Amino acid sequence: MVKTLVFLVGAAMLVSCSDLDNDRVEELLTAESVYPRTVDIRVYCNDQTTAREVVDNNLSRHGYVTAQFVHTPEDIGKPLITFTEQAKPFLLETNDTLRAIDVQRVKVADETFRHVRNIEINPKGDKAVVDYTTELVNRTPFIVLYRQNVAGDQLRRTFFTKKNDRWTWDGKIVKMQKPEM
Structure with a gap:
């Protein structure tokens, strides 16, 4: 049994x-x-189209990014899009190669x-x-x-x-x- x-x-x-x-x-x-x-997505921080897209989708208005559409002479070498403190919880580790061309991985x-x-x-x-x-x-x-x-x-x-x-x-x-x- x-x-x-x-x-x-x-x-x-x-x-x-x-x-x-x-x-x-x-x-x-x-x-x-x-x-x-x-x-995740890759945000191309030096791309004018992406800068327009983050503004059009209110990400700058809600305080997640700052964005400008063109470089002024003082801004040469800086990205068009920068992430604020409010965005930090959503930023993912991004390898050096991508960072070198101002790309950020975002959740x-x-x-x-x-x-x-x-x-x-x-x-x-x-x-x-x-x-x-x-x-x-x-x-x-x-x-x-x-x-x-x-x-x-x-x-x-x-x-x-x-x-x-x-x-x-x-x-x-x-x-x-x-x-x-």
């Missing part, structure tokens, strides 16, 4: 490890540190896993294509500069391979377009 119970518990654990469902997909992506992830949001929409497993049972959604949370004031769709859920596709009765993530995520209604 005890042996049967141990066998059934072990079999149930094996089956739960091999099944690919919403919880297992989320668990695998979390274990790989895919989500949550920081979504716009965090992307988190929501739920699986569809799982297609090949007939052999060793490959899976998973469509799922994510959500942008903890949006910063700089989200207004993000050029991708931020409304509603974000559609994603990823791939898994099953080896030795264990699903592993293939390391690739494809951003999907929302279907036209």
Whole structure:
């Protein structure tokens, strides 16, 4: 009786490890540190178009940046856009190469896993294509500069391979377009 119970518990654990469902997909992506992830943009601080965009989107009016549209003789060598103290919580580490050309990485949001929409497993049972959604949370004031769709859920596709009765993530995520209604 005890042996049967141990066998059934072990079999149930094996089956739960091999099944690919919403919880297992989320668990695998979390274990790989895919989500949550920081979504960021690069702000080109010497670009006149970007300076106009930060002003048009009220980032200067709300005190996150100061911006001017042209360099005066006194400003040569200084960026057109500078970030204020109020913006510091959203500024991300930027490598020396980017900083040398006056580019700053800025956080716009965090992307988190929501739920699986569809799982297609090949007939052999060793490959899976998973469509799922994510959500942008903890949006910063700089989200207004993000050029991708931020409304509603974000559609994603990823791939898994099953080896030795264990699903592993293939390391690739494809951003999907929302279907036209």
